[in-house]
Amino acid sequence: MKYVQFTQIPNVILDAYLSELSLSELRVLLVVLRQTMGFVYKGTQQRKKKDWISNAFYIKKTRLSAKSVSLAVARLIDKNLIVALDANGNVLHSPESRQGKKRIYFSYAPHWHEYQREKMVNKLAKKLTI
Numbered sequence: 001m002k003y004v005q006f007t008q009i010p011n012v013i014l015d016a017y018l019s020e021l022s023l024s025e026l027r028v029l030l031v032v033l034r035q036t037m038g039f040v041y042k043g044t045q046q047r048k049k050k051d052w053i054s055n056a057f058y059i060k061k062t063r064l065s066a067k068s069v070s071l072a073v074a075r076l077i078d079k080n081l082i083v084a085l086d087a088n089g090n091v092l093h094s095p096e097s098r099q100g101k102k103r104i105y106f107s108y109a110p111h112w113h114e115y116q117r118e119k120m121v122n123k124l125a126k127k128l129t130i
Contacts, residue, residue, distance in 0.1 A: 007038030010110070017081070024072040025079075027062040032082050032106045049115045050085060050107040070095070073106075083112045 013029070021029065035051040058069040074095050076082040084092040085105040092098045107115075 007034050009033060010037075010108070012110075013081075017079075022072070022075070024062070024064055024068045025075055027064060028058060028069060028072040029076055029081055029108075031058055031061050032076075033108055036107055037111060047111075049112060050083075050105040052103050053106045054103075073098075080109050083107045083109045 009030075010033075013033075018026070031053065032051075035053055036048045039048045039051070040046070041048075055066055055069055058064065058073075059066060062069065064072070073082070073084065077084060077093065083106065084098055085107070086092055086101055087103055087105070092101070092104065098104055
């Protein structure tokens, strides 16, 4: 059987975090990685920066309870491994800020921060060339 599609897992997760993460945290993190870095747009070959991931989707993919998913998300945010965002791109740091939101977007934190830096540099470069 030939597999041509795969999801890249950053080495730091395997080298530094694997022994530090609970099984719930690892499952949730792998879902975030699959839904973002594991998705490539055909035309541009760019990877998704963020994706809307519902609690129901996490539960389905990980077979964890809603409470376990929520705790894992909170811990991964505290460990700065994932970022939660609202529809406007505002970072949702606390469980209270995420509560009641219809859509929460998630990203692998280092990937998101790199994307934000690139956007800022491009914006500054445009201002300097005007």
